Amino acid sequence: MACLDPRNNFSQFNIDQLMRFTTLYPEDFGPGDCLCLPQQLRNFIAFVRHDSRFSTITNLGSLAQEMVKSGNHLVFQLVFRMIELTLVLPVATASVERAFYAMKIVKTDLRNRMKDEWMNDSLVVYIEKEIFSTIDNEKILQRFQSMSTRRNQLSFLSQTETTSSGSPSVYS
Structure with missing residues (x-):
């Protein structure tokens, strides 16, 4: 994720690490995408380093907004997809961590033989307790x-x- 950091004119940009990132998401980056992506990354970094609109950007959210505003999200679609995944990753990770924490509370030693469907239903009720308290x-x-x-x-x-x-x- 740091490889896409726009601070200091993308000083941490690294194509090899970004390509390794794509291997973690094979459903989002197919074999054809992986062939085109290195060249698109080179073109992208050359473009943003010379475009004054991108010189003052200091975070990925602002970078994504500027790409959409300027229409470059269509030109550099694969790079934009990487940025989107990078922005979503912390939120997705936190959701999974909350679910595991809830599972630890719901599935105690006394309830360790709980079947998957019952456990899933119990977890939904526990995680969404604010909603269920209104019913x-x-x-x-x-x-x-x-x-x-x-x-x-x-x-x-x-x-x-x-x-x-x-x-x-x-x-x-």
Whole structure:
């Protein structure tokens, strides 16, 4: 990522390291792209070092904005794709780290035999707890109740109702 840093007139620019970066993203940079990219990188660096619009830029976000403003994101499409990936990478990494942290909380020693689907659902609820706190529990109960037949009906009754035989039963 430092190889694309625009500070000091792209002083850290390094084609070999940028090409190594593309090997990490084979879905974004195919074999044909990898053949064209070195020349496009050479042309790009020569262009931005001589264009006054790029001389005052100090970060990748501003570089991307200036490329779009000047239309150079279309001329240097592969370079622009690298810049986009570089800008998205920290956000994607943080999201994954938050998910693993949540998994550590949800999947304890007591719940270590949890199946993948149940764990994924539990993680979504844990990670998005702010959203789920706004949903009424009664709506959730109604949704689960309508999904399939259950031995007992789900209910939020504070007291259990009793049947004519005197045994407790819970129903909605």
